[in-house]
Amino acid sequence: MEKLYQVKNLKKYYPIKKSLFGANKYLKAVDDVSFDIYKGETFGLVGESGSGKSTIGKCLTKIEEISDGEILYKDKSIIKSDDKTIKDFRNNIQAIFQDPYSSLNPTLNIFEIIAEPIRNQEKLKENQIKEKVASLMEKVGISADYMEKKPREFSGGQRQRISIARAISTNPEFILCDEPISALDVSIQAQIVNLLEDIQKDLGITYLFIAHDLAMVEHISDRIGVLYMGHLVEIGEAYQIYKNPKHPYTIGLLNSVLDPIPRKDKTKLLKTISSDIPSPINxxxxxxxxxxxxxxxxxxxxxxxxxxxxxxxxxxxxxNSDKVKNL
Structure with a gap:
């Protein structure tokens, strides 16, 4: 399979106050992480809050500059590149964020929000742009009759559909899906995931899908990486991670998911992970x-x-993977 992204020894450190003796201290959000993302797949990232998932997504889209390591996109570095390479890279990527309301400009109507990236990348007449916006809205399940409305007039699920329409408006090769369903009602989450899958089939887009909902990550992902405190501790095909997890942390995460069917033996404790969480700066x-x-x-x-x-x-x-007991 063709590699779209190659991430090599990625590090992202945030400087914090100096210690009493003057030495610099850093919060190591991502520490020496390496993985590949293949063209056309959905690569899922899971882990507790603060594990570094969103930071990796921001580094892959150059929202954040990295501290060390290398990121290759289609075999070209996005860290040490000329302006043309970076421009081509930015033209091929988009992002969908957790809170659709804060990611949409409240002063613009839906037509203006979706049309803005189209104007930046394509030389189209105004009537052509309007036709394209209408088509995109219909594709994500929003009537084109509503394009003059503003984000506040829509529900959370509808706003996320608008965010998706904006993301695919420039025909990107890659979309960062950074917690795209976390702020939505449970009843809406599956609809958004299904919409993303349909769009991927139609357009061949590659996703980096970041989420806390392990069931949704399993459903949408081809391969999954498990992050803990900025370290990649396990990576594999989705069925391997969920059916045969081998790292104690991965098993702990999966055991922490509540069963939709109430337990018969209510005295039996959940096999959750210890709460002895170390400080991220120590x-x-x-x-x-x-x-x-x-x-x-x-x-x-x-x-x-x-x-x-x-x-x-x-x-x-x-x-000690040989000692680890399976689920």
């Missing part, structure tokens, strides 16, 4: 997950595990 040496891991051994506090192949297309960073 992470433990060795494995960053060791303070919460039931399988910790001496080596875990001395060395940092590297992401290695467990089986075909399935990698994890764990010294």
């Amino acid at each position: 992470l433990p040496k060795g494995c960053v997950f060791q303070t919460r891991c039931p399988y910790k051994t001496d080596i875990c506090s001395k060395e940092e595990p590297k992401l290695k192949a467990y089986e075909k297309d399935h990698k994890l960073a764990c010294f």
